[in-house]
Amino acid sequence: MITTVTLSPCLDKTVKTGKLDLDAMNRVEPVSLDIGGKGINVSRALSRLGVPSRALGFNFDGGEAIPETLGSEGIECRFTQCPGSLRTNLKIMETELGRTVEINESNPEVTSESIEALKASVAESARDSEFIVLAGSVPKGVGADIYRQLGELANTKVILDAQGELLREGLKAHPFMIKPNIFELETLVGKISTESEIISAARKIISDYGVQVVLVSLGADGAIIVSEAECHKAPAVKVPVKSTSGAGDNMLAGAILALTENLPLEDVLKYAITTAAGAISHEGTTFCTMQEFEGLLGK
Secondary structure, eight states, rough: OOEESSSSSSSEOOOOOOOOOTTOOOOOEEEEEEEHHHHHHHHHHHHHTTTTTEEEEEEEETTTTHHHHHHHOEEEEEEEEEEEOOEEEEEEEEEETEEEOOOOOOOOOOOOHHHHHHHHHHHHHHHSSEEEEEEEEOOOOOTHHHHHHHHHHHOOEEEEEEOOHHHHHHGOOOOOOOOBBBEEEEEEHOOOOSSSHHHHHHHHHHHHHHOOOEEEEEEGOEEEEEEOOEEEEEEOOOOOOOOOTHHHHHHHHHHHHHHHOOOOOHHHHHHHHHHHHHHTTSSSOOOOOOOHHHHHHHH
16 A cells, blocks of 8 residues: 655646736636645556555645545545645646746645644554655644654655655655655755766765665656666656646656566656656646556657
């Protein structure tokens, strides 16, 4: 079993326009309204790849679609309900410029009682989980050390996908794998300019924190995966890019698929790159299917 933890879920509303005019009214075309949050996205991506998962985290008023959608996709849900309204994130796709503008809200503050209930849920779920994925931002009321606390409670392999102090503190729990992008990596080690510096930075994290795998996403340039003994780079698979929303979460799901199959590190990278490619070839927040994965893997 794979358990994902999402502390700040959301509704992702994606709309499309030719080009934003910052000094005038803009008319948009609706594209999609999806449940979101990094852990939730990883669970949904895993489901498309045939990997069972369990979704934990906080939920808020107006978030009824989260357990309904996940349940319909065969994903077990154990969310801790909190007062206040669920946040909505707006993603504006500018087709003329080929870019996406994201405007994200914040969730309401959560209580210490809700945090303790979430901790108990994570500890219980860890008992039968091969991996626990701690991913994404956190709402008000949750300390920057929450992923360290949850990682220490989880007596299993932890995969951490966070940034800033959440990442820095979470590393103190010695996670099995982290998946930073370049910006997130630089917040830990300083400015990075070359591939050799990426590898050196990843190896320093491995040495300092006992991390076993560092998967660094490079956006359009692909990804690099590093362990104590190995290092591999893969370019991005060439597909028409329609949306990058959720690409990193799909990448993480692909890596987890390979890890559950006990594949070599090079294949962990191949699976990660392939699932990311399958996702970005669709509009909105979408997920790579097994059929797409099998068709793209050879590339």
